[in-house]
Amino acid sequence: MGALLATPVLAASDNACLQHNRIWGWRALDERTILATDRMQHRYTINMRGGCIGLTDGGAILVFRTWTNLSCVGSGDLIGVRTPGLGFVSCSISNVQAGAPAAAAG
Numbered sequence: 001m002g003a004l005l006a007t008p009v010l011a012a013s014d015n016a017c018l019q020h021n022r023i024w025g026w027r028a029l030d031e032r033t034i035l036a037t038d039r040m041q042h043r044y045t046i047n048m049r050g051g052c053i054g055l056t057d058g059g060a061i062l063v064f065r066t067w068t069n070l071s072c073v074g075s076g077d078l079i080g081v082r083t084p085g086l087g088f089v090s091c092s093i094s095n096v097q098a099g100a101p102a103a104a105a106g
Helices: 002-011
Strands: 023-030 033-038 043-048 061-065 078-083 087-098
Touching: none
Parallel strands: none
Antiparallel strands: 023 033, 033 043, 043 087, 061 078, 078 087
């Protein structure tokens, strides 16, 4: 049973497995980049394909659209962004990397 649960971690590119049900907090660095922190205080950089309108709005709410709670968030997954005044916008993930980008590491 334990081997089945570990599969998403091993399948992730660059050994970065951010499960959307373990995200504790996030902030948009710009319309293409999200810095996420999981429950273990590990940081991840989520890069979007193109810009994601409304992502930097202070009232934005993210909705991750992945197949299961145990799946790693990754390339091709969709994030829904709900913002006051703009409604709901779907955005596609380009990649997820372990750690924060150099500009946001501080």
